[in-house]
Amino acid sequence: MNTKQLRNTLLLMACSFIWGTAFVAQSVGGGYMGAYTFLAGRSWLACVFLLGLMGARRANQRRKGVRVPFFLQRKTLAVGGLCCGTALFAASVAQQMGIPGTTTAKAGFLTALYVVLVPVCGIFAGRRPDAKLCCCVTASVAGLYLLCLAGHGTLSLSGSEWLLLLCALLFTGQILLVNHFSPKLDGIQLSFAQFFVVSVLSTVGMFLFEQPTAQQFRDAAVSILYCGIMSSGVAYTLQIEGQKDLDPTIASLAMCLESVFSALAGWLILHQTLTPTELTGCALMFAAIVASQLPSKKRRGTTAQE
Numbered sequence: 001m002n003t004k005q006l007r008n009t010l011l012l013m014a015c016s017f018i019w020g021t022a023f024v025a026q027s028v029g030g031g032y033m034g035a036y037t038f039l040a041g042r043s044w045l046a047c048v049f050l051l052g053l054m055g056a057r058r059a060n061q062r063r064k065g066v067r068v069p070f071f072l073q074r075k076t077l078a079v080g081g082l083c084c085g086t087a088l089f090a091a092s093v094a095q096q097m098g099i100p101g102t103t104t105a106k107a108g109f110l111t112a113l114y115v116v117l118v119p120v121c122g123i124f125a126g127r128r129p130d131a132k133l134c135c136c137v138t139a140s141v142a143g144l145y146l147l148c149l150a151g152h153g154t155l156s157l158s159g160s161e162w163l164l165l166l167c168a169l170l171f172t173g174q175i176l177l178v179n180h181f182s183p184k185l186d187g188i189q190l191s192f193a194q195f196f197v198v199s200v201l202s203t204v205g206m207f208l209f210e211q212p213t214a215q216q217f218r219d220a221a222v223s224i225l226y227c228g229i230m231s232s233g234v235a236y237t238l239q240i241e242g243q244k245d246l247d248p249t250i251a252s253l254a255m256c257l258e259s260v261f262s263a264l265a266g267w268l269i270l271h272q273t274l275t276p277t278e279l280t281g282c283a284l285m286f287a288a289i290v291a292s293q294l295p296s297k298k299r300r301g302t303t304a305q306e
Helices: 003-021 023-030 035-063 074-101 104-111 114-124 131-148 159-184 187-209 214-219 221-242 248-255 258-268 276-292
Strands: none
Touching: 003 023, 003 221, 003 248, 003 258, 023 035, 023 221, 035 074, 035 187, 035 221, 074 159, 074 187, 104 159, 114 131, 114 159, 114 248, 131 248, 131 276, 159 187, 159 221, 159 248, 187 221, 214 221, 221 248, 258 276
């Protein structure tokens, strides 16, 4: 088993755990303010948190006599931050606008469809997942269906659900962009640049389309703190670090576990029930991740991700 691949997959699973448990905070915070306002609040907080991390790391380097520029590879960092941040902003807005118009079950299923879209887009980029990964993706989608949709009605799409499908496509783009830029850049710096772009764009949207007040921020303070520091600052940095030198198909498999962790968090924290069918869906998705880490038979040529 590739130790580095396993380490990076575990980082992405930790990222999914944070995103999944942040679902409650996002729901609560969204009840106090609009989508752009909440996104702006959490994103600016993430920038402050990440800037603090970079400052602490630089101070530690200087104590050791190491002197390097505060921002490395500035041109590539600016391009990477703009591309990844724009994709993340668009995906987040589409998700927040689509969620109120459908059930949580459908929202979770449609958003996590990037687990299929990532390998499909990878084929056009010249990456062909092997048979094992194709089986893992199929099992994961089956698990998503059992967890999110079994017993919840049909999958006919409303306007809001088309927005969530667009969200899945945009998250696919963000995953592939991170896969492209993360090996070239420092993870914390790319995360900061990404969220700086999200912060600016969401702030423009906030003042154009919403009426933010200080009371809204006071009411949603706990939600913004958790989502800003943990979900944005920590989890998206883990995503960038975890995707380095990792097949994007495996990365998407690990990150779609957000739906599982969200359901389990609701079960443990909010005492929501999980049916045997839903538990079977969770087990299938976990099994797909474990199977993706098992050694494959030697293949001719290069691996899917070098």
